Amino acid sequence: MKISTEFKIGFFVIVAIAVAYWGINYLKGNDVFSKERIYFGVYERIDGLAPSNAVSINGFPIGLVRNIKLLPENNNRILVEFAITNPDILIPTDSEARIFSSDLLGSKQVSITIGKNLEYVQPGDT
Structure with a gap:
């Protein structure tokens, strides 16, 4: 059985698009195949925090900052979206997410201080 040239070209184009999609997301710091949970934090100042900065607990990396938005309707506070991978x-619901410098060069990261509450934050919560 012979495979037509059109089929080969179509298959190659589909594979190329899939690889490009995966590659672009990989370079942005997104893992296409991971199941991540999204959480939000609202801050007065973020002092240089940027998307793809680390999120950690006691220095152990658990995720990445995904997006940052200004909230003009909320006294210009800043909404930080981060993903736990x-x-x-x-x-726990009484935990705190603080922004701090992670090295001497001034890189920022979100550090979560775990609380003692037995209720847990749900994905999408602030």
Whole structure:
């Protein structure tokens, strides 16, 4: 059985598009195949925090900052969206997410201080 040239070209184009999609997301710091949970934090100042900065608990990386938005309707506070990529991490509702410098060069990251509450934050919560 012979495969037509049109089929080969179509198959190659579909594979190329899939690889390009995966590659672009990989370069942006997004893992297409991971199941991540999205959370939000509202801050007065973020002092240089940027998308793709780390999110950690006690220095252990658990995720990445995904997006940052200004909230003009909320006194120009800043909404930070971060994704937890580790499925085993549960965050109690009384936990705090603080922004701090992670090295001497001034890189920022979000550090989560785990609380003691037995209720856990749900994906999409602030």
